[in-house]
Amino acid sequence: MSLREPAAYADLARDCKLNGKAAFAAKAKKGVIVMKKFRNALVAAAIAAVPSWASAADSSDPIIVPLHNWSSQIVMSHIVGTIFESVGNNVEYVTTDSQAVYESVRLGDVTLELEVWEGAFGVAFNEALAKGGLHDAGDHAVSTREEWWYPSWTAEVCPGLPDWQALDECSHLFATPETGDKGRFLGGPVDWLKHDQERVDGLGMDFVVVNAGSAAALWAELAAAEKANRPIVLFNWTPNFVEAVWDGAFVEFPPYFEGCKTDASLGPNPDMTYDCGNPTGGYLKKAAWDGMEEKWPNAYAILRKISFTNYNVAEMAKFVDIDGMEPEDAAARWLEENEDVWKSWIEAMS
């Protein structure tokens, strides 16, 4: 985790704790001044600053940027969209399913994808890659992990954690009316295709997977569990703002290995697939349509340069999930606060 900036992270953590808990507890969203005007000024300034050749080569057709159902992705897409606009491109946003998007990128209906999480979308990405039409446009400077996660108050009542067998022993602590005497694992939205139920079956755990409708529903449940001091185990990932607001840890499953998802004979359970955890230290990639380089060479050069850090991604999520900003406004704020970072990406293209 050398990629994190510890000092800044601590700041974010403090910020989240101060604002975040209060915000979640009282549900009072901190009012944030809309910065649309500022953004427009910013775009205008940037257009003036960038040499005119920049816009000469790119097609005037809009670059189609997809939006999904978690906040960091939406904010990041708006940030990148605004950067493209600042060098004179047209940008349009479409909301798409986060799995189906790779098929769309492949066909050129959508131009790029900014957050390819290895654990959730690696399979869909690789399938599309094999069919051709899209390619890997480089990694973010981020190390990701997507896994079952528990907050500190859960650890107190279930001492053996983070071991998964210990978690299974205390499955009764997580029982809810819906799940009967089995424990409840709160998974992400169905379209993230996390195969949690398959893992529960593969490892023979006493859990039932209940899917939340969205990322926000996950955090709402987590906040409610904290208020009631109720043990909870749910899906989480890093980088995310959650680790700054709540102490907690990932559950340690049998380590991931090649073929775990496809070959039943491998792994601890010889008869089932998915008898392993998600990869640790996974990638966060950008993907681009093959035709992008030719059609929008400048935007493509910028895309290759773009690299967000763990801290950036967590901060973007925090702006929306805790401060209650609109994604567009959060993007404007990030651009304002990190001008040197994104300006360097634009400069690099010459």
Place this chain on the structure above:
Amino acid sequence: MSIASAEKSIGAITFDDVRVGQLIVAVAAAIALLRFQLPDFLVRPPDWLVWPFADWINFVFVFLKDDLGFIHVTRSIASVVEWFLDVTGNLLYGRNRWPRIGPLPWTTVAVTAAVIGYALNGWRLSLLCGGTFVWIALMGQWKWAMETLSVIVVAAPVSAILGVVLGIAAWRRKTVEKILNPLLNIAQSLPHFAYMIPVVVFIGVGPKAGAIVTMIFAMPPMIRMTLLGMKKVPPEIVESGKMCGSSSWQLLRHVRVPTARTEILLGVNQVIMQCLAMVVLASFIGMPGLGQKLLQLLQALKIGRSLEIGITIVLIAVMLDRCSKAWVVKQPKHFERGTPWHVRYRILVAWAALAVATFALSLLWPLADEIPRRHALTVSKEADLLVDWFVRLVDPLTQWLRGFLIRFVFIPMRDAYLWLPFISVLAFWAGLGWMVGKWRSALVCLGYFGLIAMSGWWDRAMITAYMITFSVFIAVALGLPLGIWASRSERRARFVLLVCDTAQTFPSFIYLIPVVMLFGVNDVAAIGAVITFALVPFTRYTIEGLKDTPPELVEASSMSGASAWQQLWKVRFPMALPTIAVGFNQTIMFSLFMVIIAAFIGTQDLGQEMQKALSSTDVGKGLVLGLCVAFMGLMADHLIIRWSDSRKKALGLE
């Protein structure tokens, strides 16, 4: 006695047939009781019975798409649609495309809507139309609403025109009608999601895909209404047309279509309402606008903001419904020869003047052009506080209800449904079929449910079935007393019918807002939404059935000294039963639609699988799941309509 003999005389269901049906049902129950003695292949569909329909469908689709190059055809159709969308998109919200003159100032759009309202039905409608747009602008939702409208403006006319053409073709050629009829039956009972998956494959995602799925979805009622209207044209009118020497084209253009005007325009009304419902849902495949915002906000549990968007969608729905209905009623106006054009086109002239005025105003005063979000009003904070207060107030009740329902109703019921051996479920439906329509209906029911068993989604289908059973049961338990209460007086009936009418114009998505607010994101919320949605048609048909009892019968019963209670139970209710049955049928259909939509707030039934299929763009799986839902609906439809028809005949209502 007289009823029994009437049934005999028309050769309908005899007492013996009912006996046979009951016997089959009894056998079904007996099989269920013997579950533990049954061999496995009678409890769950065995492997050899589960056919890989999904693979076959996928094979056909891949063949069509890649080998035949069908994808190029669909893509070029899509690019035509896209061109229209670009134009409306540019005019309404300033999309950067040809003709690059938009966006129109909001005041101009509002004035245009108000004038259309006035032209159709005077001042009150004009206020509604204008007011809706003023609300949208003031609440800072202009761009989203325009994104939604820009699609409806394209999709509704295209669907209506295609519907009329297909309807006329079906009326002309019996074979076309014969082919279309079963297709329409299935199309109208397929859940919304099932339409989306092939569209994603062939067209992609985004506004054009949203528009195309909307067109396809909205077309069936138009075809139906056109066919109905054309069939109803009286032969005398056609005769007189012929006597004037009209060619067959003239006969169609100037005689038949104008005579069928009312039906066709009712079809247009349906098309518009279906378009709105679908446009909101199409946000799942990248349709921007109000639906997308509502989806995001609901998922983020921002209730105050979702309420604002919900109000906008409802206002638009009511506005579109009232306008198109006013158009149905309005008869074309004819002027004396020699009337000057500014009198003929009085309203058009007024509109042009107002449009120019607002345009000028918007140049002088930017707020008349666009209200930026920071100037927009919002009541979301107050609404959030209010909602929060209310939710906390009823929290003990909702928590208790949630716990109670899940523990003592949902889980036992689900387990019971899953416990049933599939063979006894099939036998049960066959028995019911026999009761209403002898071996024919028995076979039909067996066919529909047998296919569900063969699809390999038996368990999921049974979960859907239990949710439907429970929701319909509660909807009937609430709707029946409500309907009876309302039908007691003319005023109440009119009021409740108005409420039902209005509620029926709301896109299904809207019903999710209050339940998510009260129960959060879980099964109880999903079922709550289904019940609310299904309650509306049932109440409506109950009132209409009870109201329309022939007055002679009521009078006769009062003369023979029946009390009000006796009159209700012995006269009105039996007479109303066939109509109520139609309402019951609609209740089931509505529940099926809603239960699938509710998947995104976390159910575990066919809907969830369908959402997964949408995620992985698995056409075969999506269609198989969709057909499972459709077959359930079609089977219920068959049983109820058969029963209600024979009942109506027996009662001499037709």
